[in-house]
Amino acid sequence: MKLNELTVNGLYRSFEEQGYICEKNLVITVFLALKLGKPLLVEGAPGVGKTEIGKVLSRIFNAELIRLQCYEGLDENKALYEWNYQKQLLRIQLQKESIGTEMAERDLFSYEYLLERPLLKAIRSRKPVVLLIDEVDKVEEEFEAFLFELLSDFQVSIPELGTIAAEQIPVVVLTSNREREISDGLRRRCVYLYIDYPTVEKEVRILQVKAPEAGEKLSREVANAVSLIRANQGISKKPAISESIDWARALVALGAGSLDQEVVKQTLNIVLKNKEDIETVQREVGVKALAASAQKHG
Amino acid sequence: MGSRRWPPPPKNMVDNYPALAGFSSPPTREEDADRFLHSLVRFVHSLRRLGIRVSVAETRDALDALSRVNLLDRGQVKVALSATLVKNYHNRKIFDQAFDSFFAPSETLPQKQPELMNEQPVCGGGRDENVGDRLVKAVKEDERDWGKEFLNLLYLTVEENEKMSIKPGWTKQFKKQFIETIGKMQGGGDEGPSAPVAGKTESSLKRWRRQMMKQAIKAGWVSPAKNLIAGSERLDGVPETVIPDVETRQDGESVLYEDMKKIAEEDLARAGILIKKLSRRLATRISRRYFKGRRRGRLDIRRTIRRNVSYGGTLMDLKFQSRKEQKPRLVLICDVSGSMARYTVFVIQFIYGLSNVVRGIETFIFSEELERVTPYMKKGDGFARTMSSLVEKSSQWGMGTNLHASLAAFLKDYLRLLSPSTYVIIVSDGQTIQADQAARNLEEIRSRVRDIIWLNTMPREGWKRSPAINEFQKHCQMFECSTLDQLNRVLGSQMLNV
Numbered sequence: 001m002k003l004n005e006l007t008v009n010g011l012y013r014s015f016e017e018q019g020y021i022c023e024k025n026l027v028i029t030v031f032l033a034l035k036l037g038k039p040l041l042v043e044g045a046p047g048v049g050k051t052e053i054g055k056v057l058s059r060i061f062n063a064e065l066i067r068l069q070c071y072e073g074l075d076e077n078k079a080l081y082e083w084n085y086q087k088q089l090l091r092i093q094l095q096k097e098s099i100g101t102e103m104a105e106r107d108l109f110s111y112e113y114l115l116e117r118p119l120l121k122a123i124r125s126r127k128p129v130v131l132l133i134d135e136v137d138k139v140e141e142e143f144e145a146f147l148f149e150l151l152s153d154f155q156v157s158i159p160e161l162g163t164i165a166a167e168q169i170p171v172v173v174l175t176s177n178r179e180r181e182i183s184d185g186l187r188r189r190c191v192y193l194y195i196d197y198p199t200v201e202k203e204v205r206i207l208q209v210k211a212p213e214a215g216e217k218l219s220r221e222v223a224n225a226v227s228l229i230r231a232n233q234g235i236s237k238k239p240a241i242s243e244s245i246d247w248a249r250a251l252v253a254l255g256a257g258s259l260d261q262e263v264v265k266q267t268l269n270i271v272l273k274n275k276e277d278i279e280t281v282q283r284e285v286g287v288k289a290l291a292a293s294a295q296k297h298g
Numbered sequence: 299m300g301s302r303r304w305p306p307p308p309k310n311m312v313d314n315y316p317a318l319a320g321f322s323s324p325p326t327r328e329e330d331a332d333r334f335l336h337s338l339v340r341f342v343h344s345l346r347r348l349g350i351r352v353s354v355a356e357t358r359d360a361l362d363a364l365s366r367v368n369l370l371d372r373g374q375v376k377v378a379l380s381a382t383l384v385k386n387y388h389n390r391k392i393f394d395q396a397f398d399s400f401f402a403p404s405e406t407l408p409q410k411q412p413e414l415m416n417e418q419p420v421c422g423g424g425r426d427e428n429v430g431d432r433l434v435k436a437v438k439e440d441e442r443d444w445g446k447e448f449l450n451l452l453y454l455t456v457e458e459n460e461k462m463s464i465k466p467g468w469t470k471q472f473k474k475q476f477i478e479t480i481g482k483m484q485g486g487g488d489e490g491p492s493a494p495v496a497g498k499t500e501s502s503l504k505r506w507r508r509q510m511m512k513q514a515i516k517a518g519w520v521s522p523a524k525n526l527i528a529g530s531e532r533l534d535g536v537p538e539t540v541i542p543d544v545e546t547r548q549d550g551e552s553v554l555y556e557d558m559k560k561i562a563e564e565d566l567a568r569a570g571i572l573i574k575k576l577s578r579r580l581a582t583r584i585s586r587r588y589f590k591g592r593r594r595g596r597l598d599i600r601r602t603i604r605r606n607v608s609y610g611g612t613l614m615d616l617k618f619q620s621r622k623e624q625k626p627r628l629v630l631i632c633d634v635s636g637s638m639a640r641y642t643v644f645v646i647q648f649i650y651g652l653s654n655v656v657r658g659i660e661t662f663i664f665s666e667e668l669e670r671v672t673p674y675m676k677k678g679d680g681f682a683r684t685m686s687s688l689v690e691k692s693s694q695w696g697m698g699t700n701l702h703a704s705l706a707a708f709l710k711d712y713l714r715l716l717s718p719s720t721y722v723i724i725v726s727d728g729q730t731i732q733a734d735q736a737a738r739n740l741e742e743i744r745s746r747v748r749d750i751i752w753l754n755t756m757p758r759e760g761w762k763r764s765p766a767i768n769e770f771q772k773h774c775q776m777f778e779c780s781t782l783d784q785l786n787r788v789l790g791s792q793m794l795n796v
Contacts (some may be wrong), residue, residue, distance in 0.1 A: 008367070028367065028374055029381040033381070041385065083603070084598060092610060126676075191359070
């Protein structure tokens, strides 16, 4: 798909074709970010499909996905560029032995010796790219400040080379788990999207796409059970969509046709990944009630 | 008029903009555009009045976004505005309400039409009652209900607090004795002639407190179970056991392992010194990050090469990476309510110690309300004077506990203090009314800061029985801190290693 031919309905269809089942509102927001040429800031609980948006967009536009995984301590050297100092050193050593060839400092600081990190790579790319800046809430304030300057002007300055402007404006998707609030400056420069956990109906549709072997009945039972588990406030890590999919696949692998009490007991660890949460669900919801609720609605 | 206007009207304006409330049968395109723009600006103003920060650039983005969606589709208009104007999850609900008040749904338009027809856009020099005012009116109406609800809550709070504090109106007497106790602590190792007097004061304070508790139980203000200061039978014990057995102590360090509220008066000074040491240790742990490390760390190859290019690539001058300069900010929030009374002498010693060494620390105390006490710490007075004036002027000492109200006030008035480099340290036993709301406040603070460290004076075994503590623990690192040794270990742990 081409960016200038983009329509809301077309984008919605493309998302579905790529197996990304979502509300139309989500697609409208993505559409606006693309049309306005602004970065898309996606927030939401872990496992609701934030990162997937970047991946889906790269497939839709047939663009390269450049991913910058953020973490505490990430700095410009790892995100933007670094000089290839080994190569520079070799060049200097070679220079010593070959008499007569002059070497200027600018030769040493040319593109030949530049190691592109994700941000610079996205800016210098001549082909369309999708830049996915994942878990931006993990970086320090200073890096965030650097980032929003880059994202508003789409250009960077490298002291030895000067300012490099983007060949074309990349599609930028930033994700955040809201572990920490990100700065207002960065927010202002983005189009904002919040993704919540899916409704039962939506999750059934997702399961039918991602784990079609489970069939509608089992998918619905899994979606009901997961929805009930997520509603429990005592759980420290609520099941992500990927865990629902894993659960449905696990049930198929076990040959279970339905989520009965025994099956729930055996497989609860697929959907809940720590002991305390499993105990909380067993204590507060109860395996029996969970199975009954899943099947009742199913 | 129209040609002067900037930015240009959305391209999709002509046919479809009546979807936005307040507009019907546009006479000309230019006037349409003006009304459209004014409507958007008024909506942005309304959002700002509701506390949502919207910049001019964002308003431009919103206008741009509106030009890209179908204006006849209310859903699309709403998504376009929310995606460009509201960039925070917390503000979503406010936005939804504002949008619904401001832009009437298309199905209700026919009923609202006559009213809307009378309205003139602001630029037309028209009437007072416009769409924006309607929103304000709607909000005001809402507020009346909220206000009533709030008053009811407040009433409940007062009642409960009266029950929770040992006796209403006890603070004056308490304050006086408190100041005397502080006077004793600041002497440090030198007990001096005032020591016996202060000791007497302290024990009379205890006696008086015991009396008050008995009275409170008798009068039915508090049940014996509620009366437990630290929430545990074991720690509170019977009043008689509050005076520790001095003879059994073998060395000076035993004070370390004593529950702080049981430390005998003769040990107060020693405990005071110890706390000073501890707070200094915490302070250096923090302030160390204010300076670049002098020790050599990892080799900085990038800078080394650049430096040595002039030597023909021979590495003559090595450059090292030093620790990244980081300035964590500290916000200290201390519970000085009735249930924390006995710990408070240590808490304030701790606050004072910290504030003296670490610059830029923000200090708050709370019981029923929050009070910023940072200015007291900055005067440069001695410990006794600082604390005396603090205790004298503040009305918070020894009251009931409302963490929710305090944190809500903190979020409202001091939001600017919170950043990803901020550590919030809370000293409290977690015994509060409205714990659920307090937990939500805590969650919001947590999302804005590096970490929340909770020093809990309630012993760990009591935590499981307290649902409030369980809630709080989800949003902070909680450490048991009822003895000086525990305080020491908490501060010695890796909790503040960045």
